[in-house]
Amino acid sequence: MTALQPFRTGDTPLPDIVILTHKLTRDYDMGGEVVRALRGVSLQIRKNEYVAVMGPSGSGKSTFMNLIGCLDTPTAGEYWLNGQKVSDLSDDELARIRNKEIGFVFQTFNLLPRATALHNVELPLIYAGQPARERREQAARALTSVGLGDRMDHRPNELSGGQRQRVAIARALVNQPSILLADEPTGNLDSATSAELMQVFRDLHRGGQTIVMVTHEHDIAAHAARVVTLRDGVIATDQLQAA
Amino acid sequence: MPFFEAIRLALQMIRAQKLKSVFSTIGVFIGVTFLIGAWSVVNGMNRYMTEKFAGTLVGVNTFHLRRSPNVNFDVQDSVWRSWRRRPRIKFADANAVTKSLTVPVVTAWYSEDRGSVEYSGKVAKDITLEGTTERYFDIMNLTIGDGRPFTPQESKAGTTVVVLGYDLAHKLFPDVNPIGHNVRIHGIPYRVIGVVERQGNLLGISLDKFVVAPALSPIQREVNPPGVVDALIVKANSEPEMREAMNQAEAVMRSRRHLRPRQDDNFAMETSEGVLDFWNKLSRILYAVGPGLVGIALVVGGIVIMNIMLVAVAERTREIGIRKSLGARRRDILRQFLAEATALATVGATLGILTGIGLSVLLQAVSPLPASVSPFSIVLGVVVGGGVGVIAGVYPASRAARLDPITALRQE
Numbered sequence: 001m002t003a004l005q006p007f008r009t010g011d012t013p014l015p016d017i018v019i020l021t022h023k024l025t026r027d028y029d030m031g032g033e034v035v036r037a038l039r040g041v042s043l044q045i046r047k048n049e050y051v052a053v054m055g056p057s058g059s060g061k062s063t064f065m066n067l068i069g070c071l072d073t074p075t076a077g078e079y080w081l082n083g084q085k086v087s088d089l090s091d092d093e094l095a096r097i098r099n100k101e102i103g104f105v106f107q108t109f110n111l112l113p114r115a116t117a118l119h120n121v122e123l124p125l126i127y128a129g130q131p132a133r134e135r136r137e138q139a140a141r142a143l144t145s146v147g148l149g150d151r152m153d154h155r156p157n158e159l160s161g162g163q164r165q166r167v168a169i170a171r172a173l174v175n176q177p178s179i180l181l182a183d184e185p186t187g188n189l190d191s192a193t194s195a196e197l198m199q200v201f202r203d204l205h206r207g208g209q210t211i212v213m214v215t216h217e218h219d220i221a222a223h224a225a226r227v228v229t230l231r232d233g234v235i236a237t238d239q240l241q242a243a
Numbered sequence: 244m245p246f247f248e249a250i251r252l253a254l255q256m257i258r259a260q261k262l263k264s265v266f267s268t269i270g271v272f273i274g275v276t277f278l279i280g281a282w283s284v285v286n287g288m289n290r291y292m293t294e295k296f297a298g299t300l301v302g303v304n305t306f307h308l309r310r311s312p313n314v315n316f317d318v319q320d321s322v323w324r325s326w327r328r329r330p331r332i333k334f335a336d337a338n339a340v341t342k343s344l345t346v347p348v349v350t351a352w353y354s355e356d357r358g359s360v361e362y363s364g365k366v367a368k369d370i371t372l373e374g375t376t377e378r379y380f381d382i383m384n385l386t387i388g389d390g391r392p393f394t395p396q397e398s399k400a401g402t403t404v405v406v407l408g409y410d411l412a413h414k415l416f417p418d419v420n421p422i423g424h425n426v427r428i429h430g431i432p433y434r435v436i437g438v439v440e441r442q443g444n445l446l447g448i449s450l451d452k453f454v455v456a457p458a459l460s461p462i463q464r465e466v467n468p469p470g471v472v473d474a475l476i477v478k479a480n481s482e483p484e485m486r487e488a489m490n491q492a493e494a495v496m497r498s499r500r501h502l503r504p505r506q507d508d509n510f511a512m513e514t515s516e517g518v519l520d521f522w523n524k525l526s527r528i529l530y531a532v533g534p535g536l537v538g539i540a541l542v543v544g545g546i547v548i549m550n551i552m553l554v555a556v557a558e559r560t561r562e563i564g565i566r567k568s569l570g571a572r573r574r575d576i577l578r579q580f581l582a583e584a585t586a587l588a589t590v591g592a593t594l595g596i597l598t599g600i601g602l603s604v605l606l607q608a609v610s611p612l613p614a615s616v617s618p619f620s621i622v623l624g625v626v627v628g629g630g631v632g633v634i635a636g637v638y639p640a641s642r643a644a645r646l647d648p649i650t651a652l653r654q655e
Binding site: 066069070071073091092095096098099100106110111112114123126127128171175209 | 565
């Protein structure tokens with residue numbers, strides 16, 4: 001169990017806390033019936049932590065992931081990302097946060113099928129408003145750093161699953177986000193490729209990247225330094241583990 | 244996302260989905276082609292009608308006193324039959340009108356029919372045989388290229404001399420100067436004294452296949468019953484003087500025909516304005532119907548584009564989700580889809596403009612119409628095409644922009 005900053009509504013998180021949720025709640029209205037997906041999750045993640053979020057289906061981990069990823073807004077509670085309170089931002093401001101602060105890695109890679117690897121990696125930079133030349137260079141560097149320097153002009157269907165996921169990682173990191181948010185990143189990969197991917201994550205973590213990974217596989221979660229388990233919309237366990 | 248980026252993306256999309264793009268541009272393409280094509284044709288016809296047609300047939304500040312209008316396009320049978328029952332214009336009528344006009348005018352008799360002209364075994368068929376008086380050449384601006392027109396004496400005496408049209412002269416005399424040679428019309432020899440300069444053509448019909456002989460020469464038997472002319476041509480120096488001359492001529496003719504005040508004229512006085520009346524009527528219809536047709540084509544084109552874009556939004560929901568997760572704002576997505584719709588429409592419009600220009604060039608090549616494309620119609624084509632794209636794109640684009648990223652990402 002990591003030490004929590006004693007946090008009350010109205011406080012500001014300490015500078016080295018990248019993610020802080022305070023009594024985060026999310027209710028869904030399913031045709032008149034209210035489903036309480038999250039019932040007050042308070043969690044703090046420091047810079048350069050490597051956290052796995054686990055939990056059975058229906059535990060609220062997807063909802064939690066969407067909230068952390070600024071794809072959704074909470075019903076109640078606070079969410080601070082990198083010193084900024086994002087729980088009550090507008091749509092466009094959330095888009096900016098997703099662009100600058102969050103790098104997504106999805107189970108299904110979510111690459112644009114018609115675009116080349118390079119263009120896929122360029123996308124966040126396009127929405128950041130970077131000039132074309134800089135952006136191309138930066139995207140090329142990001143692809144090279146994940147070992148795909150020679151696959152830049154390939155489309156996703158010309159790449160293997162592992163290569164696709166590495167394109168996704170290059171895309172996630174190209175804007176130097178505060179957190180890398182991985183949603184079942186190995187879900188569509190075989191075990192050898194999964195192991196490779198975990199190696200990439202470990203290297204990134206060593207390089208100072210904060211990583212939050214949602215998974216239901218224990219052996220994948222074992223790669224993280226800290227495992228948070230959700231059950232019925234609340235945190236059940238929160239444990240540090242030896243690397 | 245910068246504007247340029249949106250355009251680039253849109254063009255990429257169009258290239259990636261060629262067939263779909265072709266179909267979605269067809270409506271706008273047809274609309275704009277029609278717009279440019281029809282516009283240039285109507286404009287060309289307008290110019291042609293006002294500058295050449297009316298001027299050639301009647302002449303400036305000129306009226307023709309005839310039994311019935313020569314140029315008529317939409318006459319009812321009953322009117323036509325009543326015209327046929329009217330008395331013809333007699334030599335005596337022409338003389339009386341000419342004598343009574345007090346404004347300075349130039350007059351000529353004119354009669355015509357079609358017939359053959361022969362020279363040493365060669366026969367030129369379907370030639371306009373014209374019997375006129377000497378001032379005809381001045382009034383109709385027929386410049387004599389070679390030789391001379393006939394003199395008032397020849398005119399009065401009915402001498403058997405002729406002036407040939409350019410094409411006719413070249414047909415009968417391919418390698419000799421025709422002046423001084425005798426051509427035969429219905430067996431009667433006429434001495435060629437002049438050849439008129441080339442006149443070109445009108446609506447594709449050559450204006451150079453004619454002979455002009457004195458009205459009182461034997462040619463009168465070819466063109467009209469005895470003592471009758473088709474028209475007395477009166478040319479004044481100005482429009483008001485022409486009007487005055489027309490009034491005087493009308494008065495003289497009415498008294499010669501013993502018409503009571505209530506009765507209509509049983510003769511016609513035709514001016515270039517009268518000839519243009521018909522054209523103005525027609526062009527009014529064209530200008531009214533044209534935009535309607537263009538509008539329908541563009542509306543259809545717009546609906547097609549809107550549908551294609553709606554399908555595109557549905558098909559690309561996941562793409563929209565991905566883009567949103569990477570930081571695309573609503574306005575970025577909106578702009579992307581708007582740009583795509585606009586690009587589709589603009590591509591259609593551009594192709595339409597090119598085809599329209601091509602059509603009018605083709606038309607100009609194969610027909611006598613000066614079908615010029617006006618720059619304004621090109622600008623209008625681009626604006627209208629782009630406008631259709633924007634309008635057709637707004638609804639699908641705003642649907643795309645409003646998509647919830649989580650739902651969009653979940654879409655397979």
